[in-house]
Amino acid sequence: MKIFHPSKMPLTISCPASAAEIPGEMRLKSIGDPAQIGSAVHAVAHEIVEKDLATLPDLRSYAAKYGIEDKIDELGMLSIFALQAWGELRDYFAKPQCEVGFEHITKDDREDVMLRGTIDVKDTIVSEKAPRRVAILDWKSGYKRRNYVDQLRAYAYGVIVEDPIVEEVSATLVWLRDREHRTFVFTRKELKEWWQTFLLRNAFWDGVTYTEGEHCEFCPRRLECPKFHEFNKSAVAIFTDEKIKEDGLRLFGEGGALVSPEKIYRAYAQARLVQSVAKRFLEQLKEDIEREGPVILNDRAIGLRERKGKTIIDPLKAWPVFEEHFSPKEIAQFITVNKGDLTKTKSAIIPRGQKGKAIKAMMEDLEGVGAVSNAPPVNMLSIIDLDEIKELPKGEQE
């Protein structure tokens, strides 16, 4: 039986080869910090919804349970938005239930296909109004991606096949990192068509077609996939292009571009992908070595070398000592206050419904004493819309 999970739908639809299991092929799994943070924040969100909390639970126990004590700030940042988002969305869930599993098998001549998943939050009451609707919610702890709707469709499909009277599913995706949520409404008819198209086009790989792209970053086959190797080889080729090498790896010369924009654009996308795949591979290798021990080859080994941890000073305990040794002006030279942490702390001590007003008043007070300024902007390499370009590239100015 072929088993599909909603979280893998976007990848399987982009490249059906990604779901193929080839005997003897090495498959990558995702067990690094991001996965642990994701599990921890899901557990926190579960408690928020189940107990309908207005403030965050103690995050230290979650950080310890998932082994991310050093990432507790990140967990706090994600959890605070889960709390805020739930405050805004709870009215759509009359009787929410967390982590509702489903399994649905479709008989197929080639091989039976199972869709199996767990819905983060599901309303257990079907709306009485026609068309009868169920609300579901999915927490996302990673960065926003473009092709996420098929994952939601898969959860929604899991709802309609289990409950024949549901005609519509409203599915909300909460991007905790981007602090956004978006709701889609799917009808039973659309969802049934979507599943049929998936069975027809994506569930069964033809054994030869590979579709490479940004999604390869999440593919468990990427270490051994021939298409991905080709893709990486062409990425490396552009950086070692003779013409570019002669010019000291510069892509642009005095008179304009040395290579075509198409080549640079492709090289940029490939370089980002290679960078992220390499990063994930190294993270996974580290975790495997932590668990299984060093990888030995002849007289050498890939192992772990301990690096001394940073010295951490607890500001609360240190405060009287600071005052004894430094003037307020001197203390200000080594203390930095992050606006996100400041508003998070304020938000945690103010009752619901008054948070926004209290934070605004605090920021106005800080501005009033001249304590607020903006750091100069930093330029980051990114793909941007043309209307964001303020200056024309050299050589094209009028």
Ligand code: SF4
């Ligand atoms: S690495 Fe990319 S091309 Fe290869 S199977 Fe995976 S998604 Fe498809």
